[in-house]
Amino acid sequence: MFRRRTRTPADDSPVAAEDPKPLKKTQGKGRPTPKRRDAEGRRRTPVAAPVNRKEAYRRYRERVKAEQARRREAMLRGEEWALPARDRGPVRRFARDWVDSRRLPGQYFLPVVLFIMVLSLIPFPLPVRSVVLLVYTFSLPVIMALVVGNMIYVGMRVKKEAERRFPGEDIRGVGFYAAMRSTQMRFLRFPKPAVLPGGAPVRDK
Template structure:
């Protein structure tokens, strides 16, 4: 009786013993088969996390983008300076062509009555808010007189330019009259492209 009871207790204690660690580990055979199929070993978790932490855009690409933006900015600055200086390849379609360059040079060489229109208009606005009504009326008449002079100056300018352009180029392009008048009423420092001639330095 005692012997059989002892044998039964030994069997129960052997059942309660912890399973060997080596036996508890998963069979590495499926993992080796997966690695053979992929042709490379399965990366460790730490390696996968390090890959995920890397930036989406590489440093070389960032540097290349920065250089491209810097080159574009320099090109824009060069084009702006070229347009202001009247370089033909940087001019807009409105300003391109030898006849339009001739018109610009002629307008910039002469004094046009239209140049004083903007300063006069600003002066009238100031007077309208600061002076009595009687004085405002006098300045209103002065503005109308200035407009009449600007229109007469435009007719004279158009007549002179037509003769000069036909003598130099044989014919006159369409739209040059409006182009010349619009430039003549602008203040000289604000004209674009910038004047390339001095006063009374008329083109031949």
């Protein structure tokens, strides 16, 4: 008898057709390319947290000190946001500029008084010393009268000009504000003068 040869059944599963188009290379590591701002943010050095309460308090004081220095510089420059409430507004700015653009008698009050006091302390010969003391005694009332008259004049003029230039604005206290500024020496005024005597603006150095 003839033996039947065992034949291996053919694999009928379909063979995948070879894609003629080359496969695209996978970009990166399988994730989208990060945006530039995100990459820059990750490259920045993170701020280390304070290790203890003492370190945190030190950093807090440094921040407060820096903010105070920045605010003071802005106040000296006359920036509106940094000024105290009594110095804010166009009316108060006008009063400051009006006083700063003039050489008024009140601003010389303190230097003259200090000069006379120093003269009275110098050990002059007796006749000269008597004259100096006499001048000191009688000059003080005269100087005070000039200062008071100067304050009244400045207060009335500034208030009148403010009413004319700023109708509808609150001008309460602007006369007294200007009068007090007129009694201060120029380099001691705060905020700093923005105009020179005569009205020309101060140029920053």
